[in-house]
Amino acid sequence: MRQNGRFGSFGGFYVPEILMPALTELESAWLDARKDPTFKAELKRLLAEYAGRPTPITLCENLSARLGWPMVLKREDLVHGGAHKTNQVLGQALLAKRMGKKRLIAETGAGQHGVATAMMGALFNLKTDIYMGAVDVERQALNVFRMRLMGVRVIPVDSGSATLKDAINEALRDWATNVRDTHYLLGTVAGPHPYPQMVADFQRVIGKEARTQFKKRFGGTPRAVVACVGGGSNAIGLFKDFIPTDAALYGVEPAGEGLRTGKHGATLGKGSPGILHGARSYLLQDEHGQITETHSVSAGLDYPGVGPEHSYLKDMERAEYFAVTDRDALDAFHLLSASEGIVPALESAHAVAGAVKLARKFRREIGGKKTDWRKHMDQAILIGLSGRGDKDMETARHHFPELDGGGK
Amino acid sequence: MRQNGRFGSFGGFYVPEILMPALTELESAWLDARKDPTFKAELKRLLAEYAGRPTPITLCENLSARLGWPMVLKREDLVHGGAHKTNQVLGQALLAKRMGKKRLIAETGAGQHGVATAMMGALFNLKTDIYMGAVDVERQALNVFRMRLMGVRVIPVDSGSATLKDAINEALRDWATNVRDTHYLLGTVAGPHPYPQMVADFQRVIGKEARTQFKKRFGGTPRAVVACVGGGSNAIGLFKDFIPTDAALYGVEPAGEGLRTGKHGATLGKGSPGILHGARSYLLQDEHGQITETHSVSAGLDYPGVGPEHSYLKDMERAEYFAVTDRDALDAFHLLSASEGIVPALESAHAVAGAVKLARKFRREIGGKKTDWRKHMDQAILIGLSGRGDKDMETARHHFPELDGGGK
Amino acid sequence: MSRDRYAETFDRLAERGEGAFVPFTVLGDPNAKTSLEILRAMAAGGADMLELGIPFSDPVADGPTIQAADIRALKAGITPPKAFDIIRKFRKENDDIPIGLLVYANLVHEPGLVKFYEEAAAAGVDSILVADVPLEESAPFRWVGEKTGIGHVSMVTPLTDDARLAETAKLGGPYLYVVSRLGVTGRDTSLSKSAKPLLRRIKKQGGPPTLLGFGISKPEHVCAAIAAGADGAISGSAVVEIMQKHAGDRAKMATSVRRFVAAMKKATKFGK
Amino acid sequence: MSRDRYAETFDRLAERGEGAFVPFTVLGDPNAKTSLEILRAMAAGGADMLELGIPFSDPVADGPTIQAADIRALKAGITPPKAFDIIRKFRKENDDIPIGLLVYANLVHEPGLVKFYEEAAAAGVDSILVADVPLEESAPFRWVGEKTGIGHVSMVTPLTDDARLAETAKLGGPYLYVVSRLGVTGRDTSLSKSAKPLLRRIKKQGGPPTLLGFGISKPEHVCAAIAAGADGAISGSAVVEIMQKHAGDRAKMATSVRRFVAAMKKATKFGK
Numbered sequence A, B: 001m002r003q004n005g006r007f008g009s010f011g012g013f014y015v016p017e018i019l020m021p022a023l024t025e026l027e028s029a030w031l032d033a034r035k036d037p038t039f040k041a042e043l044k045r046l047l048a049e050y051a052g053r054p055t056p057i058t059l060c061e062n063l064s065a066r067l068g069w070p071m072v073l074k075r076e077d078l079v080h081g082g083a084h085k086t087n088q089v090l091g092q093a094l095l096a097k098r099m100g101k102k103r104l105i106a107e108t109g110a111g112q113h114g115v116a117t118a119m120m121g122a123l124f125n126l127k128t129d130i131y132m133g134a135v136d137v138e139r140q141a142l143n144v145f146r147m148r149l150m151g152v153r154v155i156p157v158d159s160g161s162a163t164l165k166d167a168i169n170e171a172l173r174d175w176a177t178n179v180r181d182t183h184y185l186l187g188t189v190a191g192p193h194p195y196p197q198m199v200a201d202f203q204r205v206i207g208k209e210a211r212t213q214f215k216k217r218f219g220g221t222p223r224a225v226v227a228c229v230g231g232g233s234n235a236i237g238l239f240k241d242f243i244p245t246d247a248a249l250y251g252v253e254p255a256g257e258g259l260r261t262g263k264h265g266a267t268l269g270k271g272s273p274g275i276l277h278g279a280r281s282y283l284l285q286d287e288h289g290q291i292t293e294t295h296s297v298s299a300g301l302d303y304p305g306v307g308p309e310h311s312y313l314k315d316m317e318r319a320e321y322f323a324v325t326d327r328d329a330l331d332a333f334h335l336l337s338a339s340e341g342i343v344p345a346l347e348s349a350h351a352v353a354g355a356v357k358l359a360r361k362f363r364r365e366i367g368g369k370k371t372d373w374r375k376h377m378d379q380a381i382l383i384g385l386s387g388r389g390d391k392d393m394e395t396a397r398h399h400f401p402e403l404d405g406g407g408k
Numbered sequence C, D: 001m002s003r004d005r006y007a008e009t010f011d012r013l014a015e016r017g018e019g020a021f022v023p024f025t026v027l028g029d030p031n032a033k034t035s036l037e038i039l040r041a042m043a044a045g046g047a048d049m050l051e052l053g054i055p056f057s058d059p060v061a062d063g064p065t066i067q068a069a070d071i072r073a074l075k076a077g078i079t080p081p082k083a084f085d086i087i088r089k090f091r092k093e094n095d096d097i098p099i100g101l102l103v104y105a106n107l108v109h110e111p112g113l114v115k116f117y118e119e120a121a122a123a124g125v126d127s128i129l130v131a132d133v134p135l136e137e138s139a140p141f142r143w144v145g146e147k148t149g150i151g152h153v154s155m156v157t158p159l160t161d162d163a164r165l166a167e168t169a170k171l172g173g174p175y176l177y178v179v180s181r182l183g184v185t186g187r188d189t190s191l192s193k194s195a196k197p198l199l200r201r202i203k204k205q206g207g208p209p210t211l212l213g214f215g216i217s218k219p220e221h222v223c224a225a226i227a228a229g230a231d232g233a234i235s236g237s238a239v240v241e242i243m244q245k246h247a248g249d250r251a252k253m254a255t256s257v258r259r260f261v262a263a264m265k266k267a268t269k270f271g272k
């Protein structure tokens, strides 16, 4: 390994010995690629021509008026595939090609990362197998179909709780078996080095664009930058270029049914450092180190771990993490839909809900008056809208029976 | 009226007398607005910052290799809302605001235009009512929910076949009643003047961008420009700026279960000129002038009329129209998904299917060899990918049982 | 077709100091045979003129009641030729009453204007109102109407401004269809407030006699219409509703329509 | 803890010209009581050393068979302290057999390395293999192992290159866990072809004795492993499968495990 893969005491490569050569090869390929102008140009071209970058920032006038505070979105919902995921799967798939790999594998929870990886399988003509908890295969039948439509195999994982965590376990096992010709296309900034740094590197484009766009459109930097945190990839991607600025960084975790109920996924808020899936980071675990089950209305945030860089940012106090409940997120989902005509992913709705709380707090600080939000553009809240809500319609329908009524 | 609203013998304003003042007002407002730099700037800003324009063009390397002919997509699937519809609802809603209207109404079939209009209702803070055939309300429950989520009212229409055509009828009736404060936000380039011209004007951005992008990326113009035709808005939007070029223009209509079965929506291919919903244009009708029922697997193409400008382009032989079956479209839907990781709307899949047929034809012309498609970039086929397929997953699942299997 | 039945009728009514009552029905609703009986019942009830719709698949100017009648008639297999048959039969029995057709443009466009108008004239039709043809599109219809001896009926609405009103009035025609309120056909509980000022504005322009339509369902409405200055009133949805109510019983249907027409006609005598 | 049970055992085996047979089981599978009986059965069958897993919620290095055992044990409420209890009880009955632990890093990390290793040592554990700790992360584990008298077991795999092999061999430890093939734990039908060249490469480096693992399920595999140059063989999934097969019958389970171990042990005598 050329790097130590640490963020303070977090990160590392806690994997079975058998995976080390693959990680070393990957790190090396990535470190070379990121300096290679051809690779960079090709990735940039794909991000633009295939994925539709840059994505805009959108000033939400209605939401701002309603909250009395300027709210701006970074629109990753407009990326091909419907979420920020595409940014980094493009990078990894290009890297896999470069390394001469013949096959991609990936884990998926609700299916979003699986769909993103399936897109890459199609685009790069690579045999692709997606591990997905059997329970999730049942729950997310449409995404399973979507993946198969793109020609990939979806392998249901029956072991454990048969959800995301188990799909990762299974993908790691597959990788250990087929490590020579297979690239494990991990879905977030978690996992062993180099994944956390590499995925962050590919996602960094979010914040890079946003910072420039904000400056150009409104001058200066936002006061607060807010993103939801599952594994943490969209958050890191958005935060990265704001770390050297004055902007306060906020990560929003899923409080599920409430932090006290135990049914949540607030890894940074309620967890403690531990080792899972290759890295030392905050974890939700019991007193013996067994990983506990999590809950969130948003499948993409329903994960007991978190990327090690977030653990570092938390301990360094450069970013602040707090959690919002399922109900808060659903309300924010409705709020953004009704006030701007933008339906966020339930994951992203957590960021919106967090931003709403911050807006209220900021307003209270200046005396609670609602007027003249335009005067505070220099104090705007920039929200990472990591994805769109199309995938969440069935879930939302279930939670808003009063809005339902057509059909079924 | 300041213009005669004709395209040769097509178009016009065949509406009840009571709607004439509204059409006159609309025409006037639109003609003024399109010359007003403030309006233009505001629309441009919204297209960029809210809707995410420009959308890229994407060279499909796998598809091109498979067909032996260069295939390029214009990516309207990446527009906020998931289809080209957003381009023009933004324009109309801005115009409605300008006219001081307090309310929007619209018709919708599968719900796409309804959702697009609902977005506008939210964004512009306008009370919005969407007419939707009761049968469609049942069939498209998710889109109904989505509209309600954005705060609009969905009004089921029980009359007639209780589908799109009847929703238009009902919207026209509502407009006749509430014409003073209500803008009828029609969903395509059909309807009475000024709709066909106005909607085309707002959609023209598609072809304008595509022409410039193609020239910059590949040099010259494509040999063929292909779009699906329901009402015809995405097609006109794409064609418009290519009309003065050498590019051949192809509109692809839905042949449904086959042109001979009578179960299709090939208005230009199988219809005859007639008058419906405000304009003279090709129509599917019986020998007495009664409008006949249509069929297409793609709800957005399931309409017995077509925008009058297409009738004109057909009769002038500037554009050529042909139809592809449900099966062709479904195969193209699968093909694009599996070869590029881009899942098209079923409407857009018709354009892809049409383009596949053209590619085969072009290749036959040069002797049928598959190699070296890159040498023919100057003969590329540019496909209008009008929207993304998320909305069509349930339908597709039904048609590809062999790919299904997860859940339910 | 050189008789001008409208002029004759309006003259006679004027002599008597009465307004015109004009019931509307959809030809072939619920079937050809019954429909003919309904025409007879209307005449028997004292209708001064008849307004008859040819059923259309997409009647955008009509409300749900009349659309339902269209659908019934279409289901019964009524085509424009069959609709003309009904008129022809009725015309043989009654050569005096003016008959107006209410159609949608595509029904006229498909066979071709000339053919359609000629057939209408041959069947005994006196005027045609094309629901989705406004002033701007009316030229060819007026022209063919003139050639075939069929009067072109224009509509005016509360939204028609004075300039347009003047232009419309100048075109003449057997009568002006005055739309009493915004919206589509259908019942109302009271006569629209916009009717009176509109009629006053029309009177100022001169032009053909006026028949007030949309929402006329009670004798009071007829009274009020005529008091407000209309030369008569057209009642459509109310007639169709009565027919619908007695859907099961043809004899009762005809009797009820006759009685309704009689009651409405009576009201035309007290308006002026 | 100053006895070096591994060295003693390897010495004795060397004297006898035998290889080591090392059965694996998950502590607490299917419950604490039965698990203890399984340990006894293994010893009774002639196991030279034991390799014992502490059940973990996310055993990424293990295949479905062992994961199922983990789940059974966790369901039975087995925690690391309870797992140590089982060892402690067994150790009281048998002070000679080397006991190795197979754990995942988080089980060690959560209580803290020192505490975990001290408790393991107190229970009678001789070595620890942390399945998800490769060479690069091993320093603190080795350090604490040294302080607490617990041997650190490293893994080598067919993908380990010579430089890394040399580095690993240099670290010593009671034995090297030689992974016979790519993948995770689980049964195989034949011994992997990669085992032989790998063992040859290891031998060149010197270093601790080698135990071959992954896919050892038949006496032939043991034979072949030893013939190929391994100092012994570890069999996990096969043991767990036998236990699973007799899930309903504790006595039968223990007997079958004992017989299996005996058969496998026998094969160690013919390899060299």
Ligand SMILES: Cc1ncc(COP(=O)(O)O)c(C=O)c1O
Pocket: A083, A084, A112, A113, A187, A188, A189, A228, A229, A230, A231, A232, A233, A234, A235, A299, A300, A301, A345, A347, A348, A386, A387, A388
């Ligand atoms: C839209 C969206 N946002 C956020 C996430 C959470 O992932 P991360 O925290 O890595 O950004 C997901 C995961 O599925 C997602 O789909």
Ligand SMILES: Cc1ncc(COP(=O)(O)O)c(C=O)c1O
Pocket: B083, B084, B112, B113, B187, B188, B189, B228, B229, B230, B231, B232, B233, B234, B235, B299, B300, B301, B345, B347, B348, B386, B387, B388
């Ligand atoms: C994606 C998409 N493409 C095309 C159409 C057809 O409309 P038009 O022919 O007006 O482009 C629709 C209508 O719903 C649509 O949703």
